[in-house]
Amino acid sequence: MSIFIDNDTRLIVQGITGRDGSFHTRQMIEYGTQVVGGVTPGKGGQKFDEKVPIFNTVHDAVKETGANATVIYVPPMFAADAMMEAADAGIPFIVCITEGVPVLDMTKVYPFVKEKGARLLGPNCPGLISPGKSKVGIIPGRICTPGNIGLVSRSGTLTYEVVFQMTRAGMGQTTCVGIGGDPINGTNFIDCLAAFEADPDTESVVMIGEIGGTDEQDAARFVNEKMTKPVVGFIAGQTAPPGRRMGHAGAIISGSAGTAAEKMEAFEENGIGVAKRPIDVVQLLRNN
Amino acid sequence: MNIHEYQAKEIFRKAGIPIPPGEVATSAAEAEAIARKFGGTVVVKAQVHAGGRGKAGGVKLAKTPQEARDVAEKILGLTIKDLPVKKVLVTPAADIETEAYVGVIVDRASKRAVFMVSPAGGIDIEQVAAETPEKLMRYPVDPRYGLMPFEAMELGFFLYDDVKKARAAAKIMQQLYSAFVSSGGSLAEINPLVTTPAGDVVALDAKMVIDDNELDRYPAIAALRDESSEDPSEVDARNANLTFIKLDGNVGCVVNGAGLAMATMDLVKYYGGDPANFLDIGGSSNPEKVVNALRIITSDPNVKAILFNIFGGITRTDDVANGIVTATKQNPLKVPIVIRLTGTNEEIALKILKDNGFSAMTDMDEAVKKAVSLATGAAA
Numbered sequence: 224m225s226i227f228i229d230n231d232t233r234l235i236v237q238g239i240t241g242r243d244g245s246f247h248t249r250q251m252i253e254y255g256t257q258v259v260g261g262v263t264p265g266k267g268g269q270k271f272d273e274k275v276p277i278f279n280t281v282h283d284a285v286k287e288t289g290a291n292a293t294v295i296y297v298p299p300m301f302a303a304d305a306m307m308e309a310a311d312a313g314i315p316f317i318v319c320i321t322e323g324v325p326v327l328d329m330t331k332v333y334p335f336v337k338e339k340g341a342r343l344l345g346p347n348c349p350g351l352i353s354p355g356k357s358k359v360g361i362i363p364g365r366i367c368t369p370g371n372i373g374l375v376s377r378s379g380t381l382t383y384e385v386v387f388q389m390t391r392a393g394m395g396q397t398t399c400v401g402i403g404g405d406p407i408n409g410t411n412f413i414d415c416l417a418a419f420e421a422d423p424d425t426e427s428v429v430m431i432g433e434i435g436g437t438d439e440q441d442a443a444r445f446v447n448e449k450m451t452k453p454v455v456g457f458i459a460g461q462t463a464p465p466g467r468r469m470g471h472a473g474a475i476i477s478g479s480a481g482t483a484a485e486k487m488e489a490f491e492e493n494g495i496g497v498a499k500r501p502i503d504v505v506q507l508l509r510n511n
Numbered sequence: 512m513n514i515h516e517y518q519a520k521e522i523f524r525k526a527g528i529p530i531p532p533g534e535v536a537t538s539a540a541e542a543e544a545i546a547r548k549f550g551g552t553v554v555v556k557a558q559v560h561a562g563g564r565g566k567a568g569g570v571k572l573a574k575t576p577q578e579a580r581d582v583a584e585k586i587l588g589l590t591i592k593d594l595p596v597k598k599v600l601v602t603p604a605a606d607i608e609t610e611a612y613v614g615v616i617v618d619r620a621s622k623r624a625v626f627m628v629s630p631a632g633g634i635d636i637e638q639v640a641a642e643t644p645e646k647l648m649r650y651p652v653d654p655r656y657g658l659m660p661f662e663a664m665e666l667g668f669f670l671y672d673d674v675k676k677a678r679a680a681a682k683i684m685q686q687l688y689s690a691f692v693s694s695g696g697s698l699a700e701i702n703p704l705v706t707t708p709a710g711d712v713v714a715l716d717a718k719m720v721i722d723d724n725e726l727d728r729y730p731a732i733a734a735l736r737d738e739s740s741e742d743p744s745e746v747d748a749r750n751a752n753l754t755f756i757k758l759d760g761n762v763g764c765v766v767n768g769a770g771l772a773m774a775t776m777d778l779v780k781y782y783g784g785d786p787a788n789f790l791d792i793g794g795s796s797n798p799e800k801v802v803n804a805l806r807i808i809t810s811d812p813n814v815k816a817i818l819f820n821i822f823g824g825i826t827r828t829d830d831v832a833n834g835i836v837t838a839t840k841q842n843p844l845k846v847p848i849v850i851r852l853t854g855t856n857e858e859i860a861l862k863i864l865k866d867n868g869f870s871a872m873t874d875m876d877e878a879v880k881k882a883v884s885l886a887t888g889a890a891a
Binding site for chain 2: 243464
């Protein structure tokens with residue numbers, strides 16, 4: 224088993240003819256993902272690489288292909304509309320890779336998608352991969368290997384680093400999920416932790432956070448109260464200077480400055496093993 | 512993106528918010544002329560992207576044009592939080608009866624724009640939140656409807672008992688919300704919002720932060736950027752599409768991805784070194800980015816060693832290798848470089864580097880350790 228995607232995932236690609244969209248569509252097909260269609264307005268009726276049908280709208284694509292997931296590679300100014308179009312067309316799982324989506328756009332997307340009952344992953348995320356089954360997004364397939372560890376992370380390349388170290392140490396994964404680093408995103412740590420807890424094949428979980436916000440602290444409490452499986456974690460930004468990215472007014476609302484120290488303390492208090500370095504994740508998993 | 516007080520005031524004025532007149536001066540003589548024009552007592556305020564201007568001596572009253580000249584002279588010579596003051600705003604002094612705080616910000620927890628208002632304005636709002644939280648009201652706005660009149664009135668009555676003042680404040684808050692949304696803001700703040708003895712409600716200060724991701728949508732707002740008031744190396748990096756933050760250490764870091772960049776800095780510290788910067792070359796691979804990154808990093812005289820940490824996914828490591836070769840041919844390095852790269856096209860990248868006399872590593876910890884020892888060795 225795995226979470227969110229598996230062998231039955233039927234994926235469409237929004238922005239399939241763009242630079243990133245076309246490159247990663249080929250990578251996903253090569254990995255074995257069932258890419259059943261693509262969407263580029265004005266190119267409906269054509270085929271991508273002579274095999275994947277292209278549609279003008281997501282509604283058309285869903286009607287013709289029975290897609291149950293979509294991945295979005297459209298430019299930032301159009302990404303909000305693309306996410307809402309997918310939710311409106313009834314797609315239950317939406318992954319948005321696009322980086323640079325305005326946060327005010329996301330204040331509209333989030334409630335819209337929720338009302339339609341869809342799950343949104345991202346934006347500004349690397350997507351996810353269930354090794355050996357399916358990959359949606361941009362995580363390189365060759366650094367992963369099937370196994371029984373779940374991984375959830377706010378980062379992209381740092382995720383690759385940790386997954387690669389795990390793979391080299393012979394520790395395979397059920398699913399690796401990148402939830403993205405934007406202030407407002409569709410899926411948070413707790414959503415993924417709950418899914419891993421419910422997945423019979425996942426035996427332990429790695430959680431990789433970073434500075435800013437209080438998602439990691441909330442997730443740590445969730446681990447303590449609701450999870451039976453062991454969780455280990457790493458927080459990036461232990462040496463980051465305070466206040467460079469996050470304004471103080473944001474800190475007022477959350478009642479927290481979102482420092483790495485605060486998050487690592489929350490991990491420790493709630494029984495989550497804390498890695499000092501990315502490589503230490505491997506040792507912590509061995510100790511479980 | 513930060514904008515200056517006088518620029519934020521212009522945006523607020525266009526939205527209809529009552530704001531006293533004011534003009535910008537870049538010299539003491541200009542400040543004197545503006546003060547003479549307004550007549551009476553004026554306030555001279557440093558225009559700089561830093562909080563705590565008052566405490567730093569950047570806000571002064573002047574009773575006469577000559578005095579305005581003198582204080583402007585002093586303020587224009589100030590450096591506040593490492594940023595030199597290049598402009599001052601000269602504005603007539605207002606008669607203040609009460610001071611309140613009004614702000615709107617995008618909140619990650621409620622995933623909405625949230626108003627924060629407090630009748631205890633004019634001072635540090637963080638202090639209010641910490642010491643007298645009952646004096647701070649938070650109010651999330653549903654983006655579908657905006658700040659509705661009855662909601663604005665609720666906020667207005669939190670500030671003032673008098674219905675006339677509450678109504679005036681409510682109108683200002685609706686105007687502030689529309690200015691915030693139509694400029695792509697991530698923060699808009701009036702501190703203080705004052706009442707005058709005549710019973711008027713007026714915004715005496717204005718602050719706005721714009722979401723960088725909105726700038727393509729609002730060219731007029733993007734044009735407000737004042738590069739002269741930012742760190743030159745950060746301006747340079749932004750123009751080269753790099754995310755760069757200068758720090759005080761001596762290990763210059765070039766990394767792809769923000770999370771890995773932070774983890775790399777952490778590891779530099781872990782092995783006893785000090786990072787000179789945060790630098791994320793981003794996802795797309797382009798040798799030109801690497802050339803720019805190296806130029807920016809080597810312009811910092813504190814840098815004693817350079818560390819590349821690249822995990823190729825979308826980023827092709829051969830592009831990075833080519834960038835390193837090109838950059839160092841243009842400007843030979845004066846400090847040692849440690850290159851760690853792994854991932855997409857790793858074999859090609861390693862060959863390019865080897866053919867050009869560079870050695871590369873594939874393990875992150877080993878590379879960081881080596882860079883730290885080179886930097887501290889050079890510093891000793």
